[in-house]
Structures are given as C-alpha cells and as structure tokens.
Amino acid sequence: MLSPIIDFFSSDPKDKKLRNAVEHIIGDKPSNLTLYRLAFMHSSVSKESTIKGGYKESNERLEFLGDSVLGMITAEYLFKKFPFKDEGFLTEIRSRMVSRESLNVVARKIGLDKLVEYDGNRKTVLARTSMYGDALEALIGAIYMDKGFRFTKKFVVKSILTQHFDIDTVVSNNPNFKSIVIEWAQREGKQIRFDITEEGSKHNKEFTAVIYVDEESFSMGQGYSKKKAEQTASMKACEKLDLN
Amino acid sequence: MLSPIIDFFSSDPKDKKLRNAVEHIIGDKPSNLTLYRLAFMHSSVSKESTIKGGYKESNERLEFLGDSVLGMITAEYLFKKFPFKDEGFLTEIRSRMVSRESLNVVARKIGLDKLVEYDGNRKTVLARTSMYGDALEALIGAIYMDKGFRFTKKFVVKSILTQHFDIDTVVSNNPNFKSIVIEWAQREGKQIRFDITEEGSKHNKEFTAVIYVDEESFSMGQGYSKKKAEQTASMKACEKLDLN
Numbered sequence: 207m208l209s210p211i212i213d214f215f216s217s218d219p220k221d222k223k224l225r226n227a228v229e230h231i232i233g234d235k236p237s238n239l240t241l242y243r244l245a246f247m248h249s250s251v252s253k254e255s256t257i258k259g260g261y262k263e264s265n266e267r268l269e270f271l272g273d274s275v276l277g278m279i280t281a282e283y284l285f286k287k288f289p290f291k292d293e294g295f296l297t298e299i300r301s302r303m304v305s306r307e308s309l310n311v312v313a314r315k316i317g318l319d320k321l322v323e324y325d326g327n328r329k330t331v332l333a334r335t336s337m338y339g340d341a342l343e344a345l346i347g348a349i350y351m352d353k354g355f356r357f358t359k360k361f362v363v364k365s366i367l368t369q370h371f372d373i374d375t376v377v378s379n380n381p382n383f384k385s386i387v388i389e390w391a392q393r394e395g396k397q398i399r400f401d402i403t404e405e406g407s408k409h410n411k412e413f414t415a416v417i418y419v420d421e422e423s424f425s426m427g428q429g430y431s432k433k434k435a436e437q438t439a440s441m442k443a444c445e446k447l448d449l450n
Numbered sequence: 451m452l453s454p455i456i457d458f459f460s461s462d463p464k465d466k467k468l469r470n471a472v473e474h475i476i477g478d479k480p481s482n483l484t485l486y487r488l489a490f491m492h493s494s495v496s497k498e499s500t501i502k503g504g505y506k507e508s509n510e511r512l513e514f515l516g517d518s519v520l521g522m523i524t525a526e527y528l529f530k531k532f533p534f535k536d537e538g539f540l541t542e543i544r545s546r547m548v549s550r551e552s553l554n555v556v557a558r559k560i561g562l563d564k565l566v567e568y569d570g571n572r573k574t575v576l577a578r579t580s581m582y583g584d585a586l587e588a589l590i591g592a593i594y595m596d597k598g599f600r601f602t603k604k605f606v607v608k609s610i611l612t613q614h615f616d617i618d619t620v621v622s623n624n625p626n627f628k629s630i631v632i633e634w635a636q637r638e639g640k641q642i643r644f645d646i647t648e649e650g651s652k653h654n655k656e657f658t659a660v661i662y663v664d665e666e667s668f669s670m671g672q673g674y675s676k677k678k679a680e681q682t683a684s685m686k687a688c689e690k691l692d693l694n
Contacts, residue, residue, distance in 0.1 A: 266537040267535075267536065270540050271529045277521065278522040292511065293510040293511050293513060296511065297514060350526075446690055
C-alpha cells in the first residue's frame with residue numbers, strides 16, 4: 207500500500223476527486239486514501255496482488271471488517287435506545303437496519319454509486335445486486351482502519367443510523383414471519399406443521415415451537431408466549447430459506 | 451440498576467465474591483458490578499422487571515451486545531493477522547473461533563461455569579447446551595458497557611483469542627464442506643448435483659457453483675477457481691442445514 211505521505215502529495219486528479227468525495231462523506235480529511243480507494247473497488251475490477259500469488263485486491267476484505275463494525279455499532283445503539291426490549295427484538299430490528307436492501311438504499315443516498323469502480327461489461331448480476339451496500343460496509347471498514355473506533359462510531363450513528371432511518375417506522379414495519387413461512391410452504395408444495403410444547407409452572411410458562419417441513423424438524427424458537435415462540439421459529443425458518 | 455457507588459459500598463458476601471471473581475478474570479476492578487451480575491444471570495432465573503411489564507431481566511440482552519463486540523474484535527484481529535487472505539477465509543476462521551462449541555470451552559476454562567446462575571430444576575436442555583458460551587458473550591457485553599472499547603479489545607485479544615486459540619490449528623482444521631454436504635444428501639436420501647458455470651476471459655475466469663438438491667437450487671458460491679466456488683456453495687449449504 208502507498209503510505210499516507212505519498213497519498214498526500216499525489217496530484218493525480220482522480221485522487222483529488224476521491225479525497226474530496228470522502229471528505230464530504232465522512233466530514234474529515236482522509237489520512238490514508240489507499241484504504242478508501244480499495245473500499246470502492248468492486249471485485250469485478252480486482253487486480254492480482256503482486257505480493258502474494260492468488261490473492262486479488264478488492265473491497266471484499268474491508269467489507270468483511272466493515273460489516274462487523276456496523277453490526278456492533280448498531281447493536282450498541284439499539285441496546286441503549288431500547289433498554290426494556292429483549293434480544294429477539296434487538297436482533298430483528300438490527301437485521302432490518304443492516305439488511306442488504308437498506309444498505310443499498312443508504313449507499314446510493316450518500317452517493318457511493320458515483321464512487322464504486324466496477325467492470326460494466328461483466329454480467330455477474332448476482333454479485334451486482336448488493337454492490338453499493340457492500341461498498342458502504344467496505345467504506346465503514348476503511349474509516350475504522352483510518353480513523354479508529356470513536357470516529358467511526360460517531361459517523362455511523364450520525365450519518366447512517368439517525369440520518370437515514372426513522373426508527374419508529376423500522377419498528378412498526380413488523381413482518382409476520384409465520385405467514386411468510388406458510389406462504390412459502392404452499393408455494394413449494396411442502397407440508398408444514400407448528401408443534402408447541404410448554405413447560406414451567408402456572409405463572410412462569412415457557413413455550414417451545416418447532417416447525418416441521420414434510421415432517422422433518424426445520425427450526426425451533428422459544429419464548430414466554432406461544433406467539434413469540436412461533437414468531438422466533440418462523441424468523442429462523444425465513445433466515446434459513448433466505449426469505450424476507 | 452444500582453449505581454456503581456451503591457455497589458462499591460455493598461458488603462453482601464455474594465457481591466464480594468463476584469467482585470473478586472470478575473477482577474480475577476478481567477484484570478481490573480469492575481466499576482459497575484450490576485452489569486456483571488446480570489451477565490451471569492441465565493434466563494431460567496430471570497425476574498420480571500419492575501419497571502416495564504413483560505420484559506424479564508436476564509443476560510440475553512448483554513449476550514446480544516457481546517456477541518457483536520466479540521465478532522468485530524475477532525474480525526479486526528484476523529483482518530490484520532492475514533493481510534493476503536480473502537474474506538471467505540476470514541469469515542470461515544472467525545466462525546470457527548466464535549462457534550458455540552469453542553465459546554463453551556473457553557467459558558469453562560476461565561471459570562464461568564462457577565459463576566453462572568441458573569435454575570437446575572428446569573430441564574430446558576436446548577437452552578442449557580450453550581449456557582456458558584452465552585455467558586461469555588454476555589460478560590464481553592458487560593465489560594464493554596463498564597470499561598469501553600479499548601479495554602474490551604485488549605481483554606478479548608489477550609485473554610480469549612491469543613490465550614485460548616492456537617491459530618495454526620484453527621486454520622489447518624479445514625473441513626471439506628463439499629463432502630459434508632454430499633454425506634448429508636446420501637444420509638437423507640436426497641439427490642444432489644453441483645452445477646459449474648464460468649465466465650470472463652482466458653486469464654480472468656470467474657466460476658459460479660450452484661448446488662441443486664432434488665433438482666431445486668439450494669445454494670450458490672462464486673470464486674476464481676472451480677474448487678473455491680464449490681467450497682463456498684457447500685459452506686453456505688452447510689450453514690443452511692445447520693451441519694458442521
């Protein structure tokens with residue numbers, strides 16, 4: 207990688223454009239521009255690294271890092287915002303906020319679609335669908351490597367979580383996972399069965415829901431009400447089936 | 451929650467024992483003992499919160515937070531340790547390190563099995579299996595809330611990642627996902643087929659592997675070699691099937 211000093215003196219107009227764009231997005235001068243250049247490099251334009259055979263440089267490693275940084279900052283944000291909500295709720299709201307679709311929308315809003323470099327000739331459509339959201343995660347990874355945790359947390363909370371999400375709307379938009387799973391089963395011609403068991407004393411009952419697809423156990427959920435156990439089992443089934 | 455000051459003056463022998471145990475594990479005096487008390491409270495002994503109806507206090511919220519903190523710190527650790535490995539490798543190694551089984555082992559090694567409070571009479575066996583690993587995640591959440599990011603990162607890297615994992619062993623223990631999936635199909639009497647397509651120019655080929663189970667597409671993987679595409683598709687299939 208180029209050192210920040212070389213970057214600083216670079217007078218390549220492309221670098222200047224990138225530096226300005228990043229400064230506009232993150233609200234501070236980038237120290238190591240190489241990180242941001244990499245964050246916007248889609249794997250379709252990746253280059254074979256000269257250092258180690260086989261490994262190709264693209265934004266995928268930074269995406270891996272940024273995904274976990276974003277997940278953690280969102281977890282803390284929700285943990286503090288909803289002190290009396292259980293972990294099922296927090297998990298669900300987080301997964302809505304950092305879903306592929308949400309991140310793609312936010313990425314376009316902050317202008318990443320004008321920064322991502324990709325090979326327009328290669329029709330890897332499957333990879334393309336989440337390209338901008340992936341670049342947003344990679345950008346978060348780059349900011350973390352460049353500026354550290356505190357800066358990144360501020361950026362994510364201010365410029366992503368509070369600016370682009372209306373939390374009440376996210377919360378109220380509650381998908382009914384059970385009906386999604388049932389519709390899936392009908393569509394696919396599968397037999398589906400919800401099996402509920404309860405245990406515990408009268409005032410402290412805990413329920414377990416197991417979903418059977420064609421009489422094979424498929425997913426399981428627990429909760430203090432039948433409904434919650436079923437909803438959790440259905441949510442897990444949706445995840446497994448990549449529905450939703 | 452009790453304030454740290456009340457905690458500090460508490461002379462309850464149980465509190466004293468807990469304070470000493472936490473100090474021994476994290477290498478510093480806990481500031482807010484309430485967080486750690488909560489981290490070791492399994493949901494089988496959860497109490498109805500007096501503040502909001504319905505929500506029961508247990509370590510599950512801290513587990514949600516700690517899981518994401520641990521995931522992120524492990525991501526950064528591997529990102530820096532393996533600068534020339536792709537995101538598929540990093541994802542796989544991380545999932546081995548933070549797997550339910552690994553965390554249960556580490557939790558017992560650092561003595562959490564002596565600290566977790568649970569109701570031994572309730573036979574919620576399913577919940578019990580990961581009880582100590584879950585408590586370790588909750589402990590990490592508590593440390594993060596009590597001591598902040600830098601302290602937590604040091605604790606995780608020093609006392610968990612480097613102390614309890616031999617990274618070379620983790621890496622070399624490479625499961626062959628393809629054969630795991632094939633064995634599963636044989637066991638379940640399913641028909642399985644790997645379909646490989648390639649695209650790109652002679653020197654820049656990219657492969658896509660799709661796994662069909664009973665002629666329905668089940669999972670997909672991409673890579674710069676047939677083998678990698680197949681391995682990725684197989685890994686995703688294993689995840690979907692909860693194998694491994």
